[in-house]
Amino acid sequence: MSSFHPTHPETVFTYGAPGLKFGVGARHELSHDLAQFDAKRVLIVTDPGVAATGSPGEIADSLRAASIEAVVFDRSRVEPTDGSLIEAIEFARAEGPFDVIVAVGGGSSIDTAKAVNLLTTNEGELMDYVNAPVGKARAPRNQLLPLIAIPTTTGTGSESTTICVLDVVSQHVKTGISHARLRPTLAVVDPELTLTQPAGVTAASGLDILCHALESYTARPYESYERKQAADRVPYCGANPIADMWSEKALSLMASSFRRAVRDGDDLAARTEVAMAATFAGLGFGNAGVHIPHANAYPIAGQVRDFHPAGYDADHAMVPHGMAVSLTAPAAFGYTFRASPDRHVRAAELLAPGAERPDDAAQFLPQVLAEIMRDVGIPAGLGAVGFGTGDIDSLVEGTMKQQRLLATAPLDVTEGDVAMILDKSIELW
Known part of the structure; x- marks a missing residue:
């Protein structure tokens, strides 16, 4: 149920990927x-x-x-x-x-x-x-x-x-x-290289995997754009059947392996599945694109004052990228639900097989995502990394500069929409 109605709908999507060599050693x-x-x-x-x-x-x-x-x-x-x-x-x-x-x-x-x-x-x-x-x-x-x-x-x-x-x-x-x-x-x-990744880095980076897959899966469909000339095509072309396939598989792999990899960093099988999920999600969002959570993440990371995350050996304040993306993701997916209810529900089911759907289906994916964040030790919202309601205006300004990303959102995004999402993200649980 996209809100976009092009006069001349796009009929072409593109797919690009690097060569790939995957496996231990x-x-x-x-x-x-x-x-x-x-x-x-x-x-x-x-x-x-x-x-x-x-x-x-x-x-x-x-x-x-x-x-x-x-x-x-x-x-x-x-x-x-x-x-x-x-x-x-x-x-x-x-x-x-x-x-x-x-x-x-x-x-x-x-x-x-x-x-x-x-x-x-x-x-x-x-x-x-x-x-x-x-x-x-x-x-x-x-x-x-x-x-x-x-x-x-x-x-x-x-x-x-x-x-x-x-x-x-x-x-x-x-x-x-x-x-x-x-x-x-x-x-x-090479999954073996990730065995030295601390739990905090595994958690933050893993949330980046989840948001890559979720954002590309719920992105604006490629056919909802006006038809482009070949010279005007960009790598982020919107949700499409090939990117969807990678995203779905990434979500399934993360459902079974993410918590294990955070809990036991020496579990090479879990590390391998998470590495595979990261690769799949990259192949998906690298073509479909990402949207609101990533757009929000840029000013969150750019305006950090004094937060120092666990697991990162850095001498400067920072909100790691995957963490910054995840902090507004539950509220963002609550907002985008009406663009494609079936996709949001399907994504939640892939991430939490057997989970009971809440009465308000729009809260299914946000609840599943927040539960995963809590389980792997992600801070409980923007407030936990040093932001308050007084920071919302400056964060909105930074988000609205990310028009390349917001153009991939499945709904039009106004300053008011971003402010609402950020406000709901101050405290997640």
Whole structure:
């Protein structure tokens, strides 16, 4: 029941994905993968926390043993800023040229690698490419280098997507760069790398998986848009049959494995299922798109004052991306229910098989989601991470800047709608 009635409905949807290598031990085949690109010199992008696990060093040593020169940049910032991306770009420009870029880490390292790839192959400054209205939304003119993404966390889906997310510090807003050429060439998903992921990181990242799947599944349908010319097509094309398939499977996997992976980080079977769910959700939302919870998450993360989450080895205040997304998700899905009641109910049933449907079906998915959040230790609302009703106006302003995401919402979204969702999210339970 979409509220959109195009005069000339869209008849085409698109699907893009990286090459994929999935499974325990997949990282050990990287030198073989790089040989496919005739790579002689590689930049490895990671962050201090992941570097401390030893995995990036082991990967670099294995490449050197295969006569591939490996240069390591290990200063990616968790939740990147424009400044941290510029630091990485300047390092790569000074140390280059490279044949291939390899990202080892969570979404922050992968997104940093995307920015490095973009700005070492194309002219201009970082803000030239950042989404409007924050930046100039310039499209890259030149092809990028091959990018191999090796995720060490399960959730962001950055290894599958065309998006690089960053905080623009001067504007107190989180935004992104979006272009099909940013999508990694190959995703190497090795669940063994996620065994070192702390419970708090597993919980926050897992909520990102759930919201990726839920938002793309409930997104505005592709056929509800006006028909586009080929040159005007964007990676986020709306809910479609192929993205739906990935999202449904991701939700089913998370229903059986997410709590186990948070409770027992050494459960490799659970870790593998969550890694599979993260991959599936990335393949879904990387084409259908996300909407209100993600749009809200950007100002929540960008305006944080003094919250320090458990499990994150960071010296700065932060609300991790997946946590920020989840905090308004129950209220957001309560709002979007009327656009597609059957989908919202189906999503709740996939996440909580056998759960009793409440009298008000619009509250089914919000209740299921809030119960999962509570079980895995997510804070009980915006109030628990330092926001109050007095912050709503500034958060609304930040959300409304995310028009690329709000355009994928299944209903028109006004400032009043966002304010209502944020107000309901101050205290979730």
